[in-house]
Amino acid sequence: xxxxxxxxxxxxxxxxxxxxxxxxxxxxxxxxxxxxxxxxxxxxxxxxxxxxxxxxxxxxxxxxxxxxxxxxxxxxxxxxxxxxxxxxxxxxxxxxxxxxxxxxxxxxxxxxxxxxxxxxxxxxxxxx
Numbered sequence: 001x002x003x004x005x006x007x008x009x010x011x012x013x014x015x016x017x018x019x020x021x022x023x024x025x026x027x028x029x030x031x032x033x034x035x036x037x038x039x040x041x042x043x044x045x046x047x048x049x050x051x052x053x054x055x056x057x058x059x060x061x062x063x064x065x066x067x068x069x070x071x072x073x074x075x076x077x078x079x080x081x082x083x084x085x086x087x088x089x090x091x092x093x094x095x096x097x098x099x100x101x102x103x104x105x106x107x108x109x110x111x112x113x114x115x116x117x118x119x120x121x122x123x124x125x126x127x128x
Contacts, residue, residue, distance in 0.1 A: 002101045005071075009068065009071055010069065012053075012064075012068055012071050012072060013072075013089065015048075015050075016071065016075035016076060017047065017074040017075045019048050019076075019080070020076045020078065020083070021079060023041060023044055023045070023048075024083045025079050025080075027041070027103075030123050031082055031083065032082065034079075036058075037086060038076065038086050038112045041083060041086070042116060043117075043119070044116065045087060045116060046116015046117065047116050048114050049062070050072055050087065051087075051113060051115070052064075052115075054069055054083060054090065054091040054092070054094050054095070054098075055094060055110050055111075055114040056098060056110070059106055059110035060110065060111035060114040061114045063101050069088075089120075089122060090119065092122040093113075093120030093121045093122045094110065094120050095122075096114075096122070097110060
């Protein structure tokens with residue numbers, strides 16, 4: 001097991017930090033005060049390539065490892081925990097599509113999720 005970031009991981013960390021500082025920091029207080037979901041912010045993270053991390057290459061993603069998603073999420077959380085949660089929901093929501101959807105569904109949804117054109121979420125309930 002490697003205990004230090006690879007060069008690619010270091011570049012991702014720098015990219016995610018720069019995006020978080022540029023996009024999230026200026027609106028962080030407003031997001032918190034108004035308690036609103038940062039829809040446009042998540043879409044912009046998609047345009048900047050951060051949502052591609054959790055999508056396989058064959059569907060327009062980067063096919064990265066879970067560690068890469070954690071690195072990006074940590075840098076976003078450094079600026080705003082709420083924005084990091086919104087980011088992580090994309091990974092949680094796309095996971096079932098990646099692993100359990102049929103090929104037609106993957107082709108329909110994953111490329112749009114990777115670019116931020118389409119957002120996904122995850123719902124869970126209990127029988128009681």
